[in-house]
Amino acid sequence: xxxxxxxxxxxxxxxxxxxxxxxxxxxxxxxxxxxxxxxxxxxxxxxxxxxxxxxxxxxxxxxxxxxxxxxxxxxxxxxxxxxxxxxxxxxxxxxxxxxxxxxxxxxxxxxxxxxxxxxxxxxxxxxxxxxxxxxxxxxxxxxxxxxxxxxxxxxxxxxxxxxxxxxxxxxxxxxxxxxxxxxxxxxxxxxxxxxxxxxxxxxxxxxxxxxxxxxxxxxxxxxxxxxxxxxxxxxxxxxxxxxxxxxxxxxxxxxxxxxxxxxxxxxxxxxxxxxxxxxxxxxxxxxxxxxxx
Numbered sequence: 001x002x003x004x005x006x007x008x009x010x011x012x013x014x015x016x017x018x019x020x021x022x023x024x025x026x027x028x029x030x031x032x033x034x035x036x037x038x039x040x041x042x043x044x045x046x047x048x049x050x051x052x053x054x055x056x057x058x059x060x061x062x063x064x065x066x067x068x069x070x071x072x073x074x075x076x077x078x079x080x081x082x083x084x085x086x087x088x089x090x091x092x093x094x095x096x097x098x099x100x101x102x103x104x105x106x107x108x109x110x111x112x113x114x115x116x117x118x119x120x121x122x123x124x125x126x127x128x129x130x131x132x133x134x135x136x137x138x139x140x141x142x143x144x145x146x147x148x149x150x151x152x153x154x155x156x157x158x159x160x161x162x163x164x165x166x167x168x169x170x171x172x173x174x175x176x177x178x179x180x181x182x183x184x185x186x187x188x189x190x191x192x193x194x195x196x197x198x199x200x201x202x203x204x205x206x207x208x209x210x211x212x213x214x215x216x217x218x219x220x221x222x223x224x225x226x227x228x229x230x231x232x233x234x235x236x237x238x239x240x241x242x243x244x245x246x247x248x249x250x251x252x253x254x255x256x257x258x259x260x261x262x263x264x265x266x267x268x269x270x271x272x273x274x275x276x277x278x279x280x281x282x283x284x285x286x287x288x289x290x291x292x293x
Contacts, residue, residue: 118273121143125168132202133172133173134162138167147162150237150272152262153262153271157233158171160181174207175200182198183239184197185209186224186226188222193218194229197258209257211253212255219245220243220245222241223241224242233275234273240261241259242258243257245257
């Protein structure tokens with residue numbers, strides 16, 4: 001007998017394989033009544049399939065979830081980028097809207113400046129240390145901008161030209177603490193009351209209208225405009241509204257606190273007003289006395 005058939009272990013293995021295949025074949029047959037060996041083999045086969053199929057499904061599900069997470073991350077990244085673009089777009093829209101409103105307001109003022117030549121300008125510089133004092137615009141001598149010209153926004157007067165270069169000019173705001181920064185003004189009413197805008201209360205954020213006659217009747221919310229008597233500023237430019245009035249120390253005059261019509265803190269677009277009427281000669285004024293604009 002060949003040596004192959006003498007190997008008992010190999011014979012047992014072959015017989016076991018044959019029996020296993022036979023049992024699987026019996027388990028796959030459709031029968032209404034199964035014998036207990038067939039039932040045992042069928043149940044065992046199903047249990048083995050379940051044991052191996054669950055980890056397989058788990059691994060497949062894990063990789064599927066990882067892929068979903070990667071897709072979600074990429075999608076969120078794209079959405080975040082779009083949101084950033086949207087935020088920037090909204091900011092640009094708001095900025096353009098504000099600039100458009102400013103320009104529309106300034107253009108509407110042209111009807112009130114029939115005797116004057118308006119010069120539209122944009123603020124290009126502002127020193128943080130002198131925020132309430134000065135600002136720089138992009139128009140200068142080549143555009144006809146000269147010293148002491150009035151400067152307004154859509155809401156009212158903000159100051160005057162302090163100095164003018166070829167292509168730019170420095171504007172001194174009404175909120176400047178310079179004691180020489182004076183504007184001739186009038187309080188509108190049945191009987192106009194004249195005074196001088198001179199000074200700014202930083203705590204109250206109000207302009208000081210001084211030298212109002214003690215007998216003048218001044219009430220809250222009365223409008224304050226330029227008088228035009230200084231010879232440089234045109235008449236009728238809005239300055240603000242009266243908030244409160246108090247007598248001076250000697251009781252000879254009154255001082256009114258005026259809420260500015262313009263916002264000195266946030267200024268972007270302005271108009272320089274060139275007065276067409278001839279400027280009066282103040283050479284006969286007392287020496288050393290500053291002009292009331």
